[in-house]
Amino acid sequence: MFSFGFFVMFYAMTNLVPAEVQKFKMSWQTSGDRVLEMHFEKEDKRWKISDGKSTDDNVYLSLKDAHTLLVDIQSEQKFPLDLKKFLKKEPNKNWKNLNYFYVMDDEAGKTQLKVHRGKKLIRITKANEGSEDFDKNFIRIRVTWK
Numbered sequence: 001m002f003s004f005g006f007f008v009m010f011y012a013m014t015n016l017v018p019a020e021v022q023k024f025k026m027s028w029q030t031s032g033d034r035v036l037e038m039h040f041e042k043e044d045k046r047w048k049i050s051d052g053k054s055t056d057d058n059v060y061l062s063l064k065d066a067h068t069l070l071v072d073i074q075s076e077q078k079f080p081l082d083l084k085k086f087l088k089k090e091p092n093k094n095w096k097n098l099n100y101f102y103v104m105d106d107e108a109g110k111t112q113l114k115v116h117r118g119k120k121l122i123r124i125t126k127a128n129e130g131s132e133d134f135d136k137n138f139i140r141i142r143v144t145w146k
Helices: 005-016
Strands: 023-030 035-043 046-050 059-065 068-073 077-082 087-089 100-105 109-118 121-126 138-144
Touching: 005 023, 005 035, 005 046, 005 059, 005 068, 005 087, 005 100, 005 109, 005 138
Parallel strands: none
Antiparallel strands: 023 035, 023 138, 035 046, 046 059, 059 068, 068 077, 087 100, 100 109, 109 121, 121 138
């Protein structure tokens, strides 16, 4: 079964960077030596996500309404995700002041992620080590921009 948690994480990253940022890079480190690097670029009212090398496999994220994320995969496949089902954040907090949020997955359960901010840098780490995770090998995410 395909995990929608990754797209919800991508959406969260687009909200955690400052509003004026038009491009950023996300490095997703797992427990092996593997690092997944994704490049985000704002185009009109949607975000283009690519691996920085190929132009064939882009993914586009946009909001259909306040609670529905529209995922558009370049292969003409579009599907909506109910953000209320997959993402929870601290009540009454906007993204720029957020300290943690939760990503939910039907199969894996709920994972709490902590937000650490620096100058032109955001780090995301797991807060609840013993929980079921949408990615069991997840170590940290690092988001940088110029």
